[in-house]
Amino acid sequence: MVRQLTAADRKRLLAHFIALDDDDRVLRFGQRTADAVIENYVRSIDFSNDAVFGVFNHALKLVGVGHLAYLPVRDDDSPRTAEFGLSVSNEARGAGVGSALFARAAMRSRNSGVGTLYMHCLSHNATMMHIARKAGMDIHRDYGEADAYLTLPPADSASILGEMFQEQAAVFDYAWKRQVRHANKFLESLMPSL
Ligand SMILES: CC(C)(COP(=O)(O)OP(=O)(O)OC[C@H]1O[C@@H](n2cnc3c(N)ncnc32)[C@H](O)[C@@H]1OP(=O)(O)O)[C@@H](O)C(=O)NCCC(=O)NCCS
Secondary structure: OOOOHHHHHHHHHHHHHOOOOHHHHHHOOOOOOOOOHHHHHHOOOOOOOOOEEEOOOOOOOOOEEEEEOOOOOOOOOOOOEEEEEEEEEEEOOOOOEEEEEEHHHHHHHHOEEEEEEEEEEEOOOOHHHHHHHOOOEEEEEOOOOEEEEOOOOOOOOOHHHHHHHHHHHHHHHHHHHHHHHHHHHHHHHHHOOO
16 A cells, blocks of 8 residues: 655655665665765655655555655646656565555656656666566666656546545555554553563
């Protein structure tokens, strides 16, 4: 379940990115990235302009994050462009989290008037290249880097309702996991030997 994150999730976003190892940071940010740079990045995410999506595991740990950043609007009426970047925690990979984040970003882009969704990757990032190709993205490789573009159709009622439904389901899923976690903690406090 992919839920939209808010500024209240900054701490968890930071924990997610800091846990990425050096190689994953290169894949995600395009270069070696120190903790201080990540702190600055998380602090500066503009939740009022961009959309940030997250996937939580059963222990409410943020295991997947996708950042959809809208590029500045031009004066004419041409469709908007947005850039997407994502990362999935090592232990949650290969279970469809990255693909689900991508699908959600594509849906949000479509529903917010984006005509082209763009991703910048390193071309040796085989997993990301696979996800991009599977999504039908047009990929241009150059000097070890790759730009992937997805052209999106305009929104329709099915895409808008589909996204509303997914967000509500994700909010419900998160609330349910929180209840289960509280109940488990309560039971553990009653029976510490268990
Ligand atoms: C790229 C990344 C987000 C993928 O997340 P994920 O949750 O493992 O992705 P999914 O499980 O949805 O999909 C993985 C797909 O890639 C395929 N795959 C895995 N390793 C692969 C490889 N070495 N070569 C080709 N395909 C590969 C899987 O088979 C799966 O394909 P399928 O859906 O057709 O079965 C994750 O590996 C990651 O965070 N990497 C580090 C940061 C990064 O690269 N970010 C992208 C920068 S834009």
